Structures are given as structure tokens and as C-alpha cells.
Amino acid sequence: MHQMIAIATYTLALPLWAGTWWWIGGFRMQRQDPMLWLPNGLCLLFLLINLALVTVFGEVGAVAYEEGRIAFIQDRAMIVVQATASVLIVAVLVYGLTIRKVPVEFIRYLLYAFIFLLGVMAPIIWIPIEKPGFFFVLRHVQTVALIFSLFLCVAGIIVLLRDIMAAGGVDIDLSRDKNRMM
Numbered sequence: 724m725h726q727m728i729a730i731a732t733y734t735l736a737l738p739l740w741a742g743t744w745w746w747i748g749g750f751r752m753q754r755q756d757p758m759l760w761l762p763n764g765l766c767l768l769f770l771l772i773n774l775a776l777v778t779v780f781g782e783v784g785a786v787a788y789e790e791g792r793i794a795f796i797q798d799r800a801m802i803v804v805q806a807t808a809s810v811l812i813v814a815v816l817v818y819g820l821t822i823r824k825v826p827v828e829f830i831r832y833l834l835y836a837f838i839f840l841l842g843v844m845a846p847i848i849w850i851p852i853e854k855p856g857f858f859f860v861l862r863h864v865q866t867v868a869l870i871f872s873l874f875l876c877v878a879g880i881i882v883l884l885r886d887i888m889a890a891g892g893v894d895i896d897l898s899r900d901k902n903r904m905m
């Protein structure tokens with residue numbers, strides 16, 4: 724049963740990601756900035772990889788193992804929180820001192836990154852110690868939220884760098900031309 728819930732979590736996460744990406748304007752912005760295909764594609768890839776792994780190897784471990792995985796996810800979440808906070812500090816300085824415009828696209832990506840990170844990862848759910856299956860389900864729900872948050876943060880960084888380069892008069896095309904950067 725717990726494996727089926729985890730499979731359903733990843734299965735539902737795929738259209739939820741597509742809906743979120745559409746809602747924040749990611750598909751529209753991808754046409755203007757091809758680099759935004761990277762966070763979108765990688766998010767889908769990691770969701771699919773986790774779906775495959777939980778389908779093939781999705782066994783509930785012992786309580787100690789499942790608790791250890793929750794701690795691992797929380798450690799990763801702290802890295803994302805610190806990275807996102809650092810990006811916000813840099814963005815405030817860059818946008819406030821040089822560009823002097825409200826960074827609507829950047830704010831949108833980071834806002835949703837924080838919603839998934841803090842809204843799903845931070846609330847405490849008290850799980851009875853004798854129910855390792857509940858820990859199993861929780862870690863997969865939190866993994867989805869962490870993946871969403873991470874790649875929304877990456878998209879925000881791409882938008883920030885694009886705006887910095889545009890404000891500095893730098894015209895860098897990151898397409899696959901042999902005379903370009905990538």
C-alpha cells in the first residue's frame with residue numbers, strides 16, 4: 724500500500740509540475756530564454772527517475788532507515804534554503820542598485836520555490852514510531868517538494884543572470900552555435 728501511495732505521489736507530481744510551470748509562465752519564458760528548458764527538463768527527469776526507482780525498489784525499510792532518509796532530505800532542504808536566501812540577497816542588490824526595476828519573473832520563481840520548500844517541507848507531521856510506512860510516504864512527498872523547489876530556484880537564478888547580462892549590455896546567446904559559450 725505504501726509503495727502505491729509513493730508511486731501515486733510521483734505520478735501526480737508530473738502533471739502538477741507541468742501545471743505549476745505553466746502557471747508561473749515557464750513555458751512562455753522558455754521560448755524567449757532556451758536555458759529555462761534546463762530546470763524544466765531536469766525536474767521532469769528527476770521525477771521520472773524517482774518514479775522508476777520507487778516502482779522497482781520501493782520497499783519500506785525499518786524505522787531507523789526511514790528516519791535516516793528523512794534527515795537526509797532535511798539536510799538537502801537546508802542547502803536549498805541557504806542557496807535561495809543567498810540568491811535573494813544578491814538579487815536585491817543587483818535589481819535595486821543596478822537594474823532598478825521590479826523583477827517580476829524572478830520573484831515568481833523564487834516565491835513558488837519557497838512555497839514548495841517551506842509549505843511542504845517545514846510543517847511537522849507526527850508519525851507513530853511503529854509505522855515505518857508513514858515515514859516512507861512522507862519522504863517521497865518531501866522529495867517531490869524538494870525537487871520542485873530546487874528547479875524553481877535554478878530557473879530563478881537563470882532569470883537573474885539573464886537580467887544582469889541584459890542590464891550590463893552583454894548580449895550572450897547560450898544556444899548551440901559553435902562560436903558561442905555552450
